[in-house]
Structures are given as C-alpha cells and as structure tokens.
Amino acid sequence: MHRPGTCTLVGAGPGDPELLTVKAVRAIAQATVLMVDDLVSDDIVALAPASARVVHVGKRGGCQSTPQAFIEKLMIQAVANGERVVRLKGGDPFVFGRGGEEVEHLQAAGVAVTVVNGITAGLAAVTSLGVPLTHREHAHGVVFVTGHAKPGSTGPDWAALAHTCQQARLTLVIYMGVSGAAHIQAQLLTGLPACTPVAIVQHASLPQQRHAVCELQHLHATLKAEQLGSPSVIVVGDVMQGLLAVAQGDQAVLQRTG
Numbered sequence: 587m588h589r590p591g592t593c594t595l596v597g598a599g600p601g602d603p604e605l606l607t608v609k610a611v612r613a614i615a616q617a618t619v620l621m622v623d624d625l626v627s628d629d630i631v632a633l634a635p636a637s638a639r640v641v642h643v644g645k646r647g648g649c650q651s652t653p654q655a656f657i658e659k660l661m662i663q664a665v666a667n668g669e670r671v672v673r674l675k676g677g678d679p680f681v682f683g684r685g686g687e688e689v690e691h692l693q694a695a696g697v698a699v700t701v702v703n704g705i706t707a708g709l710a711a712v713t714s715l716g717v718p719l720t721h722r723e724h725a726h727g728v729v730f731v732t733g734h735a736k737p738g739s740t741g742p743d744w745a746a747l748a749h750t751c752q753q754a755r756l757t758l759v760i761y762m763g764v765s766g767a768a769h770i771q772a773q774l775l776t777g778l779p780a781c782t783p784v785a786i787v788q789h790a791s792l793p794q795q796r797h798a799v800c801e802l803q804h805l806h807a808t809l810k811a812e813q814l815g816s817p818s819v820i821v822v823g824d825v826m827q828g829l830l831a832v833a834q835g836d837q838a839v840l841q842r843t844g
C-alpha cells in the first residue's frame with residue numbers, strides 16, 4: 587500500500603543549531619526531503635540524514651529566490667510521492683517569512699501541515715546582548731514589526747508605532763529594516779525622543795554576530811559607519827539604555843585618550 591507522505595514546516599531558529607527545538611531536530615532527522623531557505627545555517631542542514639535530498643529554495647539555489655508557487659508545488663508533489671518533507675525556515679515559521687501563506691496554500695491543496703516553532707531572530711538578538719525584551723522598569727511589552735512591506739502596500743505606520751511605543755512603554759523589534767533605516771529613523775523620531783536607545787544585531791547567535799548600539803537619531807549613520815547589513819534586527823527602546831550608557835562611556839574614554 588502507498589504510504590502517505592508528511593509535511594512539516596520547521597522553525598530553524600536564528601542560526602545556532604543548539605537553539606533548535608527537540609521537535610525540530612527530530613523532524614530534520616526523519617526527513618527524506620528538505621526544502622531550505624537562505625537564512626538556515628549549513629550546520630542545521632547537516633543534521634539531516636545523508637540520504638535526504640536537500641533543495642535550497644532561497645537565493646543560494648539560483649540567481650533569484652525560487653518563486654513561492656514553485657516551492658509549494660514541489661512540496662505537494664513530494665508529499666504525494668510518500669516523502670517526509672521538511673520545510674526549513676529561519677527563526678519561527680510564523681513570524682514573517684510567509685509561513686502563514688505557505689500553510690494556507692498547502693492546506694488548500696489537501697496537504698496537512700504540522701508546524702514546529704523556532705526561536706525568532708528578534709528574541710535571539712536581544713538575548714545575545716544579555717538584555718531582556720521586557721523589564722518592569724523599562725518596557726511593558728514588545729512589538730515585532732517588519733520594515734519590508736509587500737510590494738504595492740504602504741508598510742507599517744511608523745509614526746503611529748512610535749507614539750504607541752512611547753506612551754505604552756513598548757520595545758520595538760524591527761525585522762528587515764536595514765534598507766529602509768533612514769525612512770524608519772525619520773518616522774520614528776516623530777514620536778520617540780532622539781536619544782532613545784537602539785541596538786542593531788547582525789547574524790544573531792552565529793559566530794559572525796556583530797552589533798552596534800546608538801541613539802535613534804544616529805541609527806542610519808551607525809548602520810553605515812559599522813557596515814551592518816542584512817540579516818539584522820533593529821531593537822528600539824529603553825531596555826537598551828544600559829548598553830547605550832556603556833557604549834557612550836567607551837566613546838567618551840576614546841575621545842579623551844584619542
């Protein structure tokens with residue numbers, strides 16, 4: 587009898603394989619086919635059995651990202667062929683990265699999908715700096731927001747977010763914000779003080795992780811000066827105050843001794 591295949595959408599976390607969930611490791615170890623996004627590190631793909639077929643569907647697989655519809659078609663075919671398909675997505679599958687759309691399309695094609703959480707980049711980025719996302723003294727909550735809108739849509743209302751974060755004392759965690767940083771900075775400054783602390787963390791949890799801390803008014807300039815590019819998370823809010831004070835102290839010392 588033909589055994590039906592399975593389809594599991596797995597969060598690969600921010601990059602460090604040790605941040606995978608036990609469920610994720612198990613699903614990867616049992617996969618016969620892996621469809622892998624760009625932000626998934628090679629060390630994680632290496633946890634798959636040697637016999638598993640690995641398909642890179644991000645920009646690494648070709649000169650452009652593989653179209654979403656094609657990825658979904660491949661997955662549907664593989665499941666119909668009885669394969670155990672694991673779709674590996676960076677961070678958490680349901681935090682940006684279009685995991686929701688993928689599940690909708692697969693379900694519409696009659697494929698049941700299991701989703702396994704991953705540690706989202708925003709959480710890992712802040713924790714890697716030793717800073718809590720919420721703190722009774724500094725932040726009552728967190729907003730995860732994308733800096734990259736769907737083509738044709740306007741994207742987040744940064745001015746409204748700035749006012750809300752200021753009034754409700756929320757930490758703002760911005761994904762995909764590097765290329766739009768100048769615009770985001772200008773808009774956020776309409777509702778947040780110029781001296782609001784900001785951290786930028788690139789390649790969170792990986793050996794090549796780098797970060798910078800600055801005031802909101804210097805966000806764009808700092809990104810340029812430190813040459814911080816994608817993938818980075820930008821964290822805005824008073825929880826970064828301690829790190830900013832240390833960074834500014836270092837600057838002052840540098841200026842005195844320089």
Ligand code: SAH
Nearest residue numbers: 677678681683706707761762789790817818
């Ligand atoms: N589903 C993913 C997010 C996908 S959107 C998650 O939950 O993390 C891609 C964006 O995530 C990147 O542009 C960047 O803003 C962020 N990102 C992903 N991995 C990252 C990492 N290791 N360090 C910093 N930012 C990262």
